[in-house]
Amino acid sequence: MNKKSSSPKSERILDVAEELFAMHGYDGVTLRQIATGAGVDVALASYHFGKKMDLFNAVFARRAGELNESRLSALRQCQERAGKKGPTVEQIIEAFLRPLEIAQETGDEGWTNYLALIAYVNNSPYWGEKMMSKLFDKLVLEFIAALRTALPDARDEDLYWCYHNLSGALTLTLAQTGRIDKLSGGKCRSSDFQAAYDHMIPFTAAGFRKVCGGKGKG
Amino acid sequence: MNKKSSSPKSERILDVAEELFAMHGYDGVTLRQIATGAGVDVALASYHFGKKMDLFNAVFARRAGELNESRLSALRQCQERAGKKGPTVEQIIEAFLRPLEIAQETGDEGWTNYLALIAYVNNSPYWGEKMMSKLFDKLVLEFIAALRTALPDARDEDLYWCYHNLSGALTLTLAQTGRIDKLSGGKCRSSDFQAAYDHMIPFTAAGFRKVCGGKGKG
DNA sequence: AAGCATATTCAACAAGCGTTGAATTAGCAA
DNA sequence: TTGCTAATTCAACGCTTGTTGAATATGCTT
Numbered sequence: 465m466n467k468k469s470s471s472p473k474s475e476r477i478l479d480v481a482e483e484l485f486a487m488h489g490y491d492g493v494t495l496r497q498i499a500t501g502a503g504v505d506v507a508l509a510s511y512h513f514g515k516k517m518d519l520f521n522a523v524f525a526r527r528a529g530e531l532n533e534s535r536l537s538a539l540r541q542c543q544e545r546a547g548k549k550g551p552t553v554e555q556i557i558e559a560f561l562r563p564l565e566i567a568q569e570t571g572d573e574g575w576t577n578y579l580a581l582i583a584y585v586n587n588s589p590y591w592g593e594k595m596m597s598k599l600f601d602k603l604v605l606e607f608i609a610a611l612r613t614a615l616p617d618a619r620d621e622d623l624y625w626c627y628h629n630l631s632g633a634l635t636l637t638l639a640q641t642g643r644i645d646k647l648s649g650g651k652c653r654s655s656d657f658q659a660a661y662d663h664m665i666p667f668t669a670a671g672f673r674k675v676c677g678g679k680g681k682g
Numbered sequence: 683m684n685k686k687s688s689s690p691k692s693e694r695i696l697d698v699a700e701e702l703f704a705m706h707g708y709d710g711v712t713l714r715q716i717a718t719g720a721g722v723d724v725a726l727a728s729y730h731f732g733k734k735m736d737l738f739n740a741v742f743a744r745r746a747g748e749l750n751e752s753r754l755s756a757l758r759q760c761q762e763r764a765g766k767k768g769p770t771v772e773q774i775i776e777a778f779l780r781p782l783e784i785a786q787e788t789g790d791e792g793w794t795n796y797l798a799l800i801a802y803v804n805n806s807p808y809w810g811e812k813m814m815s816k817l818f819d820k821l822v823l824e825f826i827a828a829l830r831t832a833l834p835d836a837r838d839e840d841l842y843w844c845y846h847n848l849s850g851a852l853t854l855t856l857a858q859t860g861r862i863d864k865l866s867g868g869k870c871r872s873s874d875f876q877a878a879y880d881h882m883i884p885f886t887a888a889g890f891r892k893v894c895g896g897k898g899k900g
Numbered sequence: 901a902a903g904c905a906t907a908t909t910c911a912a913c914a915a916g917c918g919t920t921g922a923a924t925t926a927g928c929a930a
Numbered sequence: 931t932t933g934c935t936a937a938t939t940c941a942a943c944g945c946t947t948g949t950t951g952a953a954t955a956t957g958c959t960t
Contacts, residue, residue, distance in 0.1 A: 471907065487807055491710035495948065505909045510949060512907090580807060587805040589705055589798060592859030601865055624866040625881035629851040631861075636850030641810030643849075647819055648842040663843035663893055670892035671885035689937065713918065723939045728919060730937090907956065917946070924939065930932085 474512045476502040479574055481509075482523050486580035490520055490591070521595075524585065527578045528599045534563040535603060539610060554669045556610045561634065565661045576640075583638035586631070617677030626675050630668045637664065692730045694720040697792055699727075700741045704798035708738055708809070739813075742803065745796050746817045752781040753821060757828060772887045774828045779852065783879045794858075801856035804849070835895030844893050848886045855882065 480501035484493040495516055499506040513519040538559035542551045551559075567575035585591045608627055612618060640654045652659065698719035702711040713734055717724040731737040756777035760769045769777075785793035803809045826845055830836060858872045870877065 473908080489707050489709060489806070491707060492808075494946080496946085506948085507910080507950080508908060516948065583805060586859060586861065587801060587854060587857045588707070589857055589859055590710075592857070592861050593864060596859075596861055597864050604865060621866070621869050621877075622881065624862060624870045625877065626885055627865075628854065628862045628870070628878070629882055629885045632852070632854030633847040633850035636805060636846065636853055639805045639810070640807055641804060641814075642807070643804065643810050643814055644842060644846045646811055646815050647822060647845075648839070651839045652842045652846070659839075659843065660846070663840065664847055667844055667847045667886075667889035667893050670888040674888035675881055675885050691938080712916080714916080724918085725920080725940080726938060734918065901960100903958100903960085905956105905958085907954100909954070910952085911950105912952105913948105913950080915947080915949105918944100920941105920943080922940085922942105924937100926937070927935090929934085 473502065473504050473508065477504065477509050477512065477519075478523055478526060481519055482526075482574060482581060483577045485520060485523060486577045486584060489584055489588075490517075495519075523578075524581065524595060525599065527575070531563070531567070531578075532600070532603045534567075535560060536606065538563050539607060543610070550613050551610065552669075553611065553614050553672050554665060556607060556614060557630065557665050557669050557672075560607050560630075561661050561665060564634070564638070565657045568657045579638040580640060583635045586635050587639070611672065611676075615672065615676040619676075622676050626668075626672045629671060633664055633668060637661075691720065691722050691726065695722065695727050695730065695737075696741055696744060699737055700744075700792060700799060701795045703738060703741060704795045704802060707802055707806075708735075713737075741796075742799065742813060743817065745793070749781070749785070749796075750818070750821045752785075753778065754824065756781050757825060761828065768831050769828065770887075771829065771832050771890050772883060774825060774832060775848065775883050775887050775890075778825050778848075779879050779883060782852070782856070783875045786875045797856040798858060801853045804853050805857070829890065829894075833890060833894040837894075840894050844886075844890045847889060851882055851886060855879075 477498060481493070481498045484498060484501065487493075495509050496506050498519075499509055509516075509519055513522050539556070542555045542559045545551070546555065564579060568579060582596075585595050604627070608623055611627075612620075612623060615623070637654070637657070637660045642654050644652045644654050654660070695716060699711070699716045702716060702719065713727050714724050716737075717727055727734075727737055731740050757774070760773045760777045763769070764773065782797060786797060800814075803813050822845070826841055829845075830838075830841060833841070855872070855875070855878045860872050862870045862872050872878070
């Protein structure tokens, strides 16, 4: 077990597990469903990844590095463009969100599933704290630092609560629950990520400005 | 099965199921865990509620009516107070959120668990659409109608997306993932509901104003 | 082609699952 | 007390689960 190999079947196990875990959660998926979906024997998942929980962790960690890099790169890029005065709240939030939208719209369904899985973990009272922090806290604190610079009058506590609200709005978008579809009678589609992010950016930016001061920048 | 009785043990089954389902989700909980937690035999749950899914539905529906009533009553009350000109965005959002905060802070742990369960369902791609709509859409549309009156220039589509962001921020708060605790190094606690709602109201209200027009009311 | 490590399947296990029918207890009416 | 009904437990079922050890296939090196 715990081989670092990446045979084609091994990748397909990860892909199918990603999709099913995102949809039904950890306990809602059996190794046999995953194996069947990947077209392999049940024992192969154990051979490559060990216990079921190890497979879950492997799925969760697989794309984390790439995601963090693309978000951090987006932040650095907008910071360089802004020069000495630093980027605006909108620009920082855009750097935080757009890489996700792009990942969801590349046509690579795997990324959409992976982000839905993040939503599942982030919203889970049981898994949330333990699993998210390890992989994403460093990056998030980087963004919060940028926001602190853009909102110099902000109290630290307020900054964190505002991030919490941003994170919640984002999480629900990643989960694609389809609730907005039914509620709006078809006017909004949860699969229309561009519309979701286009609305989320000004919405959350205005929230940050209101709660964290910045009267001069309205 | 499907008896309408409410013996003391029957209620305890619902209470324990509520807590465990909220924590681990539908598939993460076994009837035997619930029975053990409630101090009864495993067959008793089936006797009172039928299949496992029926028990889940019973838990989910038990407090829905009371919750809807208290929220609707809060809305009507703030509408009466506001008189002819109608309530502000902040007042409407406050009516939407405060009943939840109160429920979480009555000391009755059951309500906290129930709201965490709502968060679980609302964020689930699989359960979200089917289960939430039936019980809560009517009330939500009532609030959106009130917001439409307070923001007369808003496009309907924008109104729904803004509600989506509000719903996301709220959902993450209800789930109490503890992520904000670790992230802020203890400056924010996810169990401090008052702080959460005190920040959420101005945050989301500013978002609605920004996205849905209302320049004259800023 | 022979050898060897890796990859994959096969077969089976013990444990736990939801569910059910029969047996037992508790609560209440006559 | 005697019934009768609802509430609860007991015991067991067929099935699925995660996991593992042995057997087979595959691919690469020599």
